[in-house]
Amino acid sequence: MKRLFTLVVILLMSEYVNANDGYKLWLQYFPFENKAVADYYRDYLENIHIVGISPTHEVIKNELGIAIKGFLGKDYQALTGKSVESALCIISKTDELPQEIKTAFAPNTVGLKDDGYLLKYHQGKMYIISNTNIGLLYGTFSFLKSIQTRAQLETMDILENPQIQRRLLNHWDNLNRTVERGYAGFSIWNWHRLPHHIDQQYIDYARANASIGINGTSITNVNANALVLTPEYLEKAAALADAFRPYGIKIYLTARFNAPMVLDNLPTADPLDPGVQKWWKDKTAEIYSYIPDFGGFLVKADSEGQPGPHNYGRTQADGANILADAVQPFGGIVMWRAFVYNEKTPTDRIKQAYDEFKPLDGEFRENVIIQVKNGPLDFQPREPFHPLFGAMPKTPIMMEFQITKEYLGQETHWVNLASMWEEVLQSDTYAKGKGSTVSKVIDGSLHGYKLTGMAGVANIGTDRNWTGHHTGQADWYAYGKLAWNPDTKIDKIAEDWLKMTFSTDPDFVGTIKGVMLKSHEILVNYMTPIGLHHIMARSHHWGPGPWVTGGSRDDWTATYYHKASKDSIGFDRTVTGSNALGQYAPEWKQILGDPDKISLDYLLWFHRVPWNKKLKTGNTLWHEMAIRYQKGVEGARWMQKKWEIQEGKIDTERFDHIRSFLNIQVREAEWWRDSCLLYFQQFSQMPLPEGVEKPKYDLNYYLNFKRNFVPGI
Amino acid sequence: MKRLFTLVVILLMSEYVNANDGYKLWLQYFPFENKAVADYYRDYLENIHIVGISPTHEVIKNELGIAIKGFLGKDYQALTGKSVESALCIISKTDELPQEIKTAFAPNTVGLKDDGYLLKYHQGKMYIISNTNIGLLYGTFSFLKSIQTRAQLETMDILENPQIQRRLLNHWDNLNRTVERGYAGFSIWNWHRLPHHIDQQYIDYARANASIGINGTSITNVNANALVLTPEYLEKAAALADAFRPYGIKIYLTARFNAPMVLDNLPTADPLDPGVQKWWKDKTAEIYSYIPDFGGFLVKADSEGQPGPHNYGRTQADGANILADAVQPFGGIVMWRAFVYNEKTPTDRIKQAYDEFKPLDGEFRENVIIQVKNGPLDFQPREPFHPLFGAMPKTPIMMEFQITKEYLGQETHWVNLASMWEEVLQSDTYAKGKGSTVSKVIDGSLHGYKLTGMAGVANIGTDRNWTGHHTGQADWYAYGKLAWNPDTKIDKIAEDWLKMTFSTDPDFVGTIKGVMLKSHEILVNYMTPIGLHHIMARSHHWGPGPWVTGGSRDDWTATYYHKASKDSIGFDRTVTGSNALGQYAPEWKQILGDPDKISLDYLLWFHRVPWNKKLKTGNTLWHEMAIRYQKGVEGARWMQKKWEIQEGKIDTERFDHIRSFLNIQVREAEWWRDSCLLYFQQFSQMPLPEGVEKPKYDLNYYLNFKRNFVPGI
Structure with a gap:
């Protein structure tokens, strides 16, 4: 019976007559x-x-x-x-x-x-x-x-007018064509065929980006391979730069901080060493000889094994400035990532970037911009905005969003990322009083930055539709629109995208826009409700893993973040705990610091809360958590139902593809709900409230569920 | 100027109006x-x-x-x-x-x-x-x-009527989606999304194969990962089998010989061990519970690090038969590869398969078929037919062709493989007197085989046109046609393919068919003329490497095969040498054994020849070699010219793509010629004859030319 059903689905899918693979x-x-x-x-x-x-x-x-x-x-x-x-x-x-x-x-x-x-x-x-x-x-x-x-x-x-100057995609693409955190196949950059073959896909990539105002692309992984700075690869990068130039897109490269040692056997990569400084100047001149309008460097240093100025007892400013001095004569810039953290596990990892960068405000060269992730942890389904926004008036700060959905179910989950991004962009930092939104920080208007930028970690790969999920295209599109103007209305973005991509039929557009705009809240509910975070499976981050504990770094585990005990759950980041809250404006401390005033969306991010605490909804914490997980699953099913009634309104191929992925999404939403509730129930010791479905399997099943070769790592 | 040219090319390429990515x-x-x-x-x-x-x-x-x-x-x-x-x-x-x-x-x-x-x-x-x-x-x-x-x-x-029963593609696709010897991107099998997402590409794959009569596919690498035999992957393979069933395509899996040890910790994988036998029976029953019409196993054993019966002092028949007994009750078969060679380097590697298998003739179960590569070495641009064809009257033998062009310039070279395959299929083994062609061996008519088959190592990947080079599609197509009937005329195959793929315009079809039919000879000339073989670069096999020597195995080097000295070059395989020639019929020994009678195409395969020996063309060996290399380059340029005049006759996108690859082919043909002649000239110490262009660089340049991340390994 199941096989017959599969067969029918397949036969329906093969209606090639109605073929549209989404490439356009x-x-x-x-x-x-x-x-x-x-x-x-x-x-x-x-x-x-x-x-x-x-x-x-x-x-x-x-x-x-x-x-x-x-x-x-x-x-x-x-x-x-x-x-x-x-x-x-x-x-x-x-x-x-x-x-x-x-x-x-x-x-x-x-x-x-x-x-x-x-x-x-x-x-x-x-x-x-x-x-x-x-x-x-x-x-x-x-x-x-x-x-x-x-x-x-x-x-x-x-x-x-563009409100932000540098609107970049960041490709975490390796030279062997694997893509770190890539869920749409492999890298579209076929290095082996470059520079002699310029594929039509590169041109279509440039067209797509130009159509949404993107004007820069960093084509290699921030976990960088120094080889990209050698003539072999510069010649290839130059060919891409030539192809992209008429579309207004500049090439940027990721610089491995110890490249002078790796490529030319220098004894050190100390940024204050004159030999190292000369090496970067010479290398930069060489790059510009290949690419006269080279945009500059993107650097991940002192983070997750990447070398950096810390190795030499230098500051992040020392590190950034050596590169900045090298590109300055050519008009290049340095995008220096704030995602820095120590080798030793700290008491609260999310505090590090602020603690490290804030004191350096004003010490960076004029052509350096600090690239800061939207939240202080790492691209969770929901995070409060990063406290560095608004905290460095003398140093340009740019936004880094992750378009690829590392922590959001990856390619098979439909979630409209613009909703999440808008939440961050419209957050008020109160840096210069009310109305000091993150968007005003990064468009430069708040502090008068001379350099502004936004980076989106690309979700693009060799999949025929570029992004794995057809709706991942909406995230790429929306990213471009928000990079152009971070105050763009996201419902208009969704509406335009639907009309341009699928159909102008008002029923279709109206219904599916509604699905898109609710999808983020739905996903947060079935994955990480009430401020839970980093409870994904280890390493590949696909699927639930609230039980993840032990290993090389405590802050790469789930238990470090949720700290569930039989009494309580959550990370105390108030003054009684890590006081990460102290990095925010006083206006926020007041609201976020009070477990009764804080939005439930952030409760467990900032507070440690007893399971039986009554929340403002009238439910206990356990009860609220359980029904939010249930609500998430029901939301995913609702999305599925809304999609089903669109059959015939768009081409068969894309309709079926999205249908197929929605089936997976519902299945995985249930997996999240069942496994997380079973896991946390060990601590709360409370029954599932009425209306919450009984889990399909026992906890052991979920603990032992393992899949090989999960993509993206 | 160069940049301007690139730009113009790019702009021409972007004429999307005339877009055809070749997917169809x-x-x-x-x-x-x-x-x-x-x-x-x-x-x-x-x-x-x-x-x-x-x-x-x-x-x-x-x-x-x-x-x-x-x-x-x-x-x-x-x-x-x-x-x-x-x-x-x-x-x-x-x-x-x-x-x-x-x-x-x-x-x-x-x-x-x-x-x-x-x-x-x-x-x-x-x-x-x-x-x-x-x-x-x-x-x-x-x-x-x-x-x-x-x-x-x-x-x-x-x-x-199909002349061969089992007409398979062999995918050397790994579970992490890399493809061994794959030059068209990555594996089209998205294991992570299976079984729940059946992609339209799987359906189009089945359509394409059914359209040329292919009725089986082995979806995993012969360098096998035992994981594919676990429920996690069987469920996925079953979903593919369900998708392919209406198209008449059966799934086969590669079996790692020590899977009982890897998966279930058995102490041995000895094929005569009852526990091992039971393990394979149980495992096979499990597979059939997922895939009721599972085709059977494909096995690479005792070769290049793969475990096999040798590890237990057993024969290849012992190894094959244990699997054959397991699949027999379900109607399955075992395809056992003859590409076996010892850990220790032998005096002549090409003799091993014959020496090992011929004595076992008749000792295999009825549902075993021996899968033999077209030639005795390893998919070189030109090899004599494998001496096992015709040598095992009591054991079915099937052909293994390599559609992916591991040793033939890989994806950027246009070479019509059907020409090479026809050469092999129409070779006369003389096993039962004149007319005992290889095609009659493998269609079963010569020896009355009850089981017949042909396997083609797929050239398919995630590239938008499936095969990297658009003309690689012709090889896939021709393979299917020859698997259906190995006596099919290849000029008709080329003609049909051109009409179906590009245009029915008679000028276009006539000219380009001519290009296709000459392309193999051209490639052999610029790569390995006069019977040279295995002089490609180490490991990745892309580009020339006649200087490759040393390392872990002598028979993985070039010098092992060409043995150039200042007097002579070539591998003596006559009675005075390794006597690999002794594995052929007497009729062949006479012709091939005589350096004056043998076709120059095979001269250095079988003979060691002085540089100054006068050949039947009237040239010395050195002279002949040099002008053949030159002829090869001129042939590639001729292909390019013939292509250029087709502009406007087909869609712009594919026209430009092939043009771009032809530029690379000409460039690499020159690379082959220049580097091989400079290298061999060290030995011959003779000048380049008139008409042979002076090399662009000196030998050192070529010796030091190195590229990172060459695909396919």
Whole structure:
């Protein structure tokens, strides 16, 4: 019976007629759904005049060709043949506009900054205007998005400036093509075929990133291999840089701190050693000889076995500055990660970055930016914002989000990461009083940073749909949008993405947007409710592991973080405990420090709470935990139900793929609930409340459940 | 200037409008090129009646739907709605035909065997007939191929029976998804997502294989991990088996010989130990409980570190028979590889398989088949056929071809492997006198084998086009065709493949077929002319390495094989040397044993020849070697030129991809020529003849050329 069912599923899946493997991402450019819509947009699409010549202009023409082929099913010829007079859509840099238009638009164009663009309807024509070539490309993508989302053109008046300068993807891709924390296959960088083969996928990668404003990519793992700094690999990286340049995307490389020793047998990598300083200067000059617009270095030092300035008794500023001095003459920057922690396990790991970096505020070179993870631990399903945000007014700080879902069920769980990111970005640091949101820290407006940035750890791999789960594409998309402007509304992001990627059908978009916006809360409930954290399985982090204990480092275990006993559970981070809370603003100390005032979402992150404590919901802690786990499972089932009723509204292939992954998600949500509740019940010794389903197996089953070759490590 | 060129290439490549990533293989089903052609086939395609119901019938309907959508651009509805009377194309098993048709066709259908099929035009209708469901699927693919290649239907009268029973792909895929000797990315088997997610790619894999008659697949590396025999992986393998079943494809697994020790701590894996025998019986029963139609085991034993019967002083027959006894009650078979060699380096490695297996002829169980590589060494660009073919009349022998190009330049070289395979298949073993070709050995007709088979080591990976090089698809295709019938004409195979994959344009097909058919000779010339062998780089086998010497085994070096000295070069395998020649029939000894009679293609394989010996071409050996290397390079350039003039005749994406790889091929052909000639010139001490280009670098450059992370190991 089961086999028969499988067979039916398979047969349904093989309806290749309705095939869409998702490779085109949000740049699907579906045919218009009816003649009226086609008629409305056709005139604009067929009468475009592009002013100027550059490789980026070629990219613009090419993209328009792809879009028109998709929308209207026909090849677009002679794009440059249209005169300004007859054109209905004009793509031009500000200084190349006809004088009268320039004058008419001056009140608008005066606001254009960097690669910002203006989309404006004026006297029967659409104008796409920017001060830069790349801005024109961004404007073109925005114009196409307007059509993809069926916007009205006659009322168009959009001025968009990037709020953050450096908008990067970080690929944790190794030179052997494995991807650390990668769940979508292997690295798309085929180093062996580079530099001589530039794959179409690299171009499509650049197109996708440019379409959402990403302008930089660090192509190698932060756990770095120094080989990437040798001519063998620089030649390859240069070929990628050449391919990405017309799309406005710069290449950055990860620098292994002891590269001078590894590559050239220097006796030390001490940042204050003149020989080492010279080595980095020479190496940097060599890199720029391959890649004239090389973006700079990304460095993970003194963390998880990576060498760093600590090895020589130097500070993080000493370490960052040696690289900063090397790239400075060429206009490069250094992104120095704050994810530093000692070899010895501390009493509270989450305090280290703040304790180490805050005293160094002002000691970094101007071209250094500190890259800080969203939360103080490590990309958990929910963390409070990192206390370094707002704490270093004299040192630029950039955000590091993890798009790949290391701790969030990995590729088979659907969770809209934008919800989590918005939570962080809109958190108030109170650094300069109320309204000092994290977004204002990283866009530079709060402290007047001259350098701003955001990094997203990529979820991209060789999977045919790039991201494993089709909905992982939404995270890549949303990341780009939030990197462009961290205050972008995430429901609009989700809506646009759905329309561009799947369908403009309002029922579909409305229902599935609802699913997306609730998905994060659902996942937190079935994984780590009420502030639980780091209770995933050891090493690969897939699936539950609240029982993980012992081993090389206590702060790599679950018991270090939940500290469950028969009385209580949770990590006391108030003044009576580690006082990590002390790293936050006074406004937060008041709220977070009081177990009765703190949001339940963070309760066990900051407090140690008796199992039988009554919470503000009226339930005991144990009761609340159990029903949240149950609620999480029910949420996953609800997502599944909402998805099922979309059958036929989108292509079969992607519908079935997501259906298949939702089945896995529900199964794993149950696994999380059952195993965590059974495990914690050993301590609480309390029965499962009514409404919470009985676990399928006993605790032993879960303790012994083991899978080999889990991806991503 | 170079950068500008790269840019232009990239921009051309990004013409996504003309995108075809090659995923559809030879099942492109392009729209008909004009109305006349469409009109001709439309009636047949729109009036199909399919008799019968089964999962395979669903597959047939589905495939017709895909094809019709492609050919005619429209959805095909209600395939089963046609009555027999109104239908113009009838797909039916023999015993379900209307009586009058059955009678009329009896003279034809009497010849149907196994999954064979009949395509016959009769009284205004096309009939696709078989005795089995899978035969109907094969017939349907054949019918579609006829349309893809624009065959006339009214004269159709094709009876096709498979000449070989077991037609397998062997995936050397590891459970961590790396692929040994894989050059097309990583394993398509996503073990982590199995059994719960059946990817569309698995279905498309099954479709592609069924379309060329492949009916089995061994999904794990012959360098085996015993884990695949545990429930964790059996459940996953079973899910694949379920997916493949409607396509007539059985799953086989690789068995690690010491699995009883690894998995269950048995003290021994001695095949004569009753405990071990019981273990294999129990394990096999367990496998069949997961996969009721499990095909059987593929075993690499006593070779390159794999455990085997030698470890216990037992014979290969002892080893094979213990597994054969275990699978016998379930109808399974054992494919036992003859690629056995001792831990100690012998005087001539290529003699070992013959020496070890020939004496065991007749000692294997009936359900054992010995899997023998095409040549006695290891998948070199050119080898004489393996002397075991024809040497074991009482033991079934199957062919193992390597579709992945371990020793043939790997993915970036275009070489039509069918040319090499035909050379082997049509070799005469003289086992029962003239005409005893290898093809007659393996189709069972020469010795009356009851079990027949062919295995091809897959070249499939996660690359978007499956095979790295688009033309690698031709090797997969040709392998299937030759496994179905080893006497199939390879020029017809190439022609069909080109038409189905790229275009029916006669200029394109004619020119590129010519390129394909010459490509093997060209590659042999620039890599290993005149019988040279195993002079590739160490370990990864990419690029030249005639200087490779020393290390753990002498027979893993180049110098062991070419033995160049200042007087001579070559391996004496005649009676004065290792007498490997003694393993061949007397007819061959005469020809091959005489350095003046032997084809120059095999000269240095069998003979040690002075550099200054005059060959039948009139050139000295050194001169001949040098001009063959030069000819190889010129051949690669000729391929490139022939390709360049196809621009515009096929889609841009694949055209550019192949162009890019041809550039690499020419570059590497020069690398081979220059480095090998410089190396051997040290010995010959003779100048390069006129017409041979001066090497670009000196020998030291080539000796020191090193690349990291070459794929496939």
